[in-house]
Amino acid sequence: MSAFPPAREQQRKMEEGRAYSQDGVLSHLEMLEAQAHELALKQEETEQQEEKLARLKARVQELRLRRDELQAKVDLQQKRLLGKEGVVTSSAPDAAQPSDRAVLEWKMKSVQAMLQVFYLTGISGKLTKHGVCFCISTAYEGTYLDSYYLDLLTKPEVRIRRHSVPVFIPLEQLAKKYLQTDIKRFLSVLSDHLNAYVGRRYQADQLQERFSERLEGALQRNSLCNVLVFNYNTSGKNQTFPFSAKLLYGDLCRSLPTEAVVSCTPDAPASLAGRTAAHSDVFRHVALHKAFDSISSPEEGLDRAP
Amino acid sequence: MENSIYQVYEDEIQSLEEEIKMLAEKYEDSQQESTFFSDEEILMSMKSFQTEFQGELKGQESPSDLKAQLESLEADLSFLMKFTGIWFTSHSKKTVEKTGSRTIQKHRLSGNCHSLPFQLEFQLLEIKSKESVSAVITDLNVIMESGEYSGVSKFVSSTEEHGNLLPFFKSLSSYAEWYEHRRCTFLHFKTRYPDIVKLPEGLLGDYIVLRNPEPSGFELMIVWKIHVDEDGRTTPVLDLLTKVPEQVLEQNITTIENAPTCFRSMLLLFGIETAIENLIKVVGLKK
Numbered sequence: 001m002s003a004f005p006p007a008r009e010q011q012r013k014m015e016e017g018r019a020y021s022q023d024g025v026l027s028h029l030e031m032l033e034a035q036a037h038e039l040a041l042k043q044e045e046t047e048q049q050e051e052k053l054a055r056l057k058a059r060v061q062e063l064r065l066r067r068d069e070l071q072a073k074v075d076l077q078q079k080r081l082l083g084k085e086g087v088v089t090s091s092a093p094d095a096a097q098p099s100d101r102a103v104l105e106w107k108m109k110s111v112q113a114m115l116q117v118f119y120l121t122g123i124s125g126k127l128t129k130h131g132v133c134f135c136i137s138t139a140y141e142g143t144y145l146d147s148y149y150l151d152l153l154t155k156p157e158v159r160i161r162r163h164s165v166p167v168f169i170p171l172e173q174l175a176k177k178y179l180q181t182d183i184k185r186f187l188s189v190l191s192d193h194l195n196a197y198v199g200r201r202y203q204a205d206q207l208q209e210r211f212s213e214r215l216e217g218a219l220q221r222n223s224l225c226n227v228l229v230f231n232y233n234t235s236g237k238n239q240t241f242p243f244s245a246k247l248l249y250g251d252l253c254r255s256l257p258t259e260a261v262v263s264c265t266p267d268a269p270a271s272l273a274g275r276t277a278a279h280s281d282v283f284r285h286v287a288l289h290k291a292f293d294s295i296s297s298p299e300e301g302l303d304r305a306p
Numbered sequence: 307m308e309n310s311i312y313q314v315y316e317d318e319i320q321s322l323e324e325e326i327k328m329l330a331e332k333y334e335d336s337q338q339e340s341t342f343f344s345d346e347e348i349l350m351s352m353k354s355f356q357t358e359f360q361g362e363l364k365g366q367e368s369p370s371d372l373k374a375q376l377e378s379l380e381a382d383l384s385f386l387m388k389f390t391g392i393w394f395t396s397h398s399k400k401t402v403e404k405t406g407s408r409t410i411q412k413h414r415l416s417g418n419c420h421s422l423p424f425q426l427e428f429q430l431l432e433i434k435s436k437e438s439v440s441a442v443i444t445d446l447n448v449i450m451e452s453g454e455y456s457g458v459s460k461f462v463s464s465t466e467e468h469g470n471l472l473p474f475f476k477s478l479s480s481y482a483e484w485y486e487h488r489r490c491t492f493l494h495f496k497t498r499y500p501d502i503v504k505l506p507e508g509l510l511g512d513y514i515v516l517r518n519p520e521p522s523g524f525e526l527m528i529v530w531k532i533h534v535d536e537d538g539r540t541t542p543v544l545d546l547l548t549k550v551p552e553q554v555l556e557q558n559i560t561t562i563e564n565a566p567t568c569f570r571s572m573l574l575l576f577g578i579e580t581a582i583e584n585l586i587k588v589v590g591l592k593k
C-alpha cells in the first residue's frame with residue numbers, strides 16, 4: 001500500500017482542482033444558459049405579439065372588406081327596389097333565374113313568417129309525433145305578454161302531457177269540462193283565463209311603476225291578481241294616503257274588477273270623503289293605470305286649497 | 307399598454323362583425339320581402355330540385371331534408387288554419403327599421419275567418435332581450451266590408467284604437483261562427499218548410515219571413531242580428547216583427563201583441579232552433 005502514496009495524493013489534489021474549476025465553469029455556463037433562455041423567451045414573446053397583432057390586423061382588413069362588399073350589395077338592392085317600386089317577380093326580364101334551392105328557401109321563409117303571425121292571433125302551435133303542442137299567447141291591448149305552452153297527446157284520448165300554465169289557473173277543472181269534447185272551446189276558455197290574469201297583472205305593474213309616489217308602499221296582490229289592496233292619494237306631493245281601495249275581480253275571465261271598495265280615513269276633509277263613490281266607479285270601468293290618470297288631476301286643486 | 311393595442315383591434319373586429327351581421331340580415335330580409343314566387347313556380351322547383359341535386363353537393367343540406375322541412379312547416383300551417391278557422395291568404399312584411407335589438411316591421415295580412423274576409427295592416431315593434439322578445443302592435447288598420455257585417459263596425463273601431471289585435475281574432479272567430487250558424491239554421495228551415503219560410507235577402511241576410519201560404523195569411527219576420535260589443539263579446543240578438551191582416555188582428559189582438567215577448571222567453575227557454583220551429587208550426591197551422 002505504501003508504494004502508492006504520492007499517486008493517491010496527486011489524485012486527490014486533481015480531483016479537488018477539477019471540482020473547483022468545474023464549479024466555476026458550470027455556474028457560468030448555467031448563467032449564460034439562463035440568459036439565453038430568457039432572451040429566447042422574450043424574443044418568442046415579441047414574435048408572438050407581433051404575430052397576434054398581424055393576425056388581428058389581417059382580420060380587421062378582411063372584415064372591412066366584407067363589410068364594404070355587403071354594404072355595396074345592400075345599396076344596389078335598395079336602388080333596384082326603389083326603381084321598381086314594389087315586388088320583383090321572377091319573371092322580370094333582367095332578374096337572374098333563381099335556383100330551385102333559392103325558390104324553396106324563399107317558400108320556407110314565407111311559411112315560417114305566416115306561422116309566426118299565428119302567434120299574434122293568440123293560438124299557435126305545431127304538430128308533434130303524438131299530438132299537438134299549442135302555444136297560447138297573451139296580450140294587453142297592443143302589447144304582447146307571456147306565452148304558455150300546452151303539449152297535448154291525442155291518442156288514445158286527449159291528454160295534457162306537459163304544460164307551462166301557472167298552478168293558480170284552474171287548468172284541471174277546464175280540462176275536465178271541455179278537453180274530451182271540444183278542444184277548441186277548451187283552448188279558448190283557457191286563453192280567456194290567461195289573458196285576463198296577465199291583463200290584471202299588467203295593470204297592477206303599470207300602476208306600481210307609473211304612480212308609485214301616489215301609493216303607500218307596494219300594492220298587495222295575490223298570485224292570481226284577482227284581489228288588489230292599496231292605499232293612495234290623489235296628488236303625489238302629499239305624504240299622507242287618505243284613500244284605501246280593495247279591488248275584487250269576481251269574473252276570472254275579465255281584467256276589470258267586479259267590486260271596488262274605496263274608503264277614506266276618518267280625519268280626511270269631507271271634500272275627499274265625498275269622492276270615494278266616484279273613485280269606485282272609475283276603478284270598475286277603466287283600466288287601473290288609466291283610472292289613476294283620471295282621478296288625480298281634478299283632485300290636485302282640492303288638495304292645494306287651504 | 308400592449309393589451310390596449312390589442313383591445314383597439316379586438317373592439318373594431320367586434321363592431322365590424324356586428325355590422326356585417328346586421329347588413330346580412332337586412333339584405334336577406336329585403337330579398338325575402340321583395341320577391342314573390344307563385345305556387346306553380348314553387349311546385350316546379352320542388353320537382354326539379356330533387357333530380358337536379360341527386361348525387362351532388364355533400365356539404366349543403368340534402369334536397370330531401372329541405373323538402374321534408376318545408377313539408378312539415380306546411381303541415382303545421384294547414385293544421386293551424388283548419389283548427390282556428392283563420393285562413394291567411396296573403397302576408398307580406400317590410401322591415402322599416404332595424405337597430406340592434408329593435409325591429410319595426412310593417413305587415414299586411416289578408417285572409418278569411420271561416421267565411422268572412424278580412425284585411426289587416428299594422429306595425430309590429432319587436433325588442434329582443436336575452437330571455438325573450440317583446441312585441442307591440444301599433445297603427446292597426448282593419449279593413450272589412452262593414453256594410454255587410456253591420457254588427458262589427460263599433461268593435462272594429464275600438465280594436466283599431468287600442469291595437470287589440472289578439473282579441474280581434476278571437477271575436478272575429480266567434481262572430482264568424484255565429485254567422486255560419488245563422489246561415490245553417492236558415493238553410494235548415496228553408497229546406498224543411500219551403501212553403502212557409504222565405505228568405506228575401508238570401509241565406510246570408512239577417513232575417514227570414516214566415517208566411518202562411520193562404521192569401522190572407524199573416525206574416526212574421528224574425529230578425530237575427532249578431533252583435534259584437536266594444537269589448538268584443540258576441541251575442542245573437544233575435545227579434546220578432548209581425549205583419550198581420552186586419553181581420554186576423556181583430557180576432558187575436560192580444561196574442562199578436564204578445565208574440566214578440568213570448569218569442570223572447572221561448573228563446574231563453576228552448577234555444578234559437580226550437581223557438582223558430584215552434585213559430586213556423588204556429589204560422590203553418592193558422593186558419
